[in-house]
Amino acid sequence: ERLQSEIELVDIYLELEKLRFARFEFKISCNENIDQQHTFVPSMLIQPFLENSVKHGIFYLKEKEGMIDVHFEKMDDNIVCTIEDNGVGRRIATEKKPIHKEHKSAGQSITNKRMELLMNETKQKFYFEIIDKQQDSGTIVKFTIPYKISF
Numbered sequence: 001e002r003l004q005s006e007i008e009l010v011d012i013y014l015e016l017e018k019l020r021f022a023r024f025e026f027k028i029s030c031n032e033n034i035d036q037q038h039t040f041v042p043s044m045l046i047q048p049f050l051e052n053s054v055k056h057g058i059f060y061l062k063e064k065e066g067m068i069d070v071h072f073e074k075m076d077d078n079i080v081c082t083i084e085d086n087g088v089g090r091r092i093a094t095e096k097k098p099i100h101k102e103h104k105s106a107g108q109s110i111t112n113k114r115m116e117l118l119m120n121e122t123k124q125k126f127y128f129e130i131i132d133k134q135q136d137s138g139t140i141v142k143f144t145i146p147y148k149i150s151f
Helices: 003-021 047-058 090-096 107-122
Strands: 024-030 066-075 078-085 127-132 139-146
Touching (some): 003 024, 003 066, 047 066, 047 139, 090 127
Parallel strands (some): 024 066
């Protein structure tokens, strides 16, 4: 999918979540050195992590308004997508989640499997890392996607 289309989908998704929860703002930015029309990224790869930011990080904020920052940049031969939120962080979100033995979150494992399939298909590396910000002040997710003009 074109990066421009993916950014539009991210914007629509976050607008919808904002209507549901109304307690956060978001910003989406892309470095000027990326041609959004001719750069392609796998579609909906970052959506599960945006969902985590809203439903597990921002949702539990009490004292402040939530903020989600999504940024795309080109580094070497890669597109790096960074999702940063100021939510409660993964430790507190895990403590607050109701425990349902029959429910297991599949978003991260599905993303891992999808990235494995993409790596096998394209023979290029895709990876992400999750960084816990200090003092339970949110989470940063960084995706590295090979810079491609098609997938």
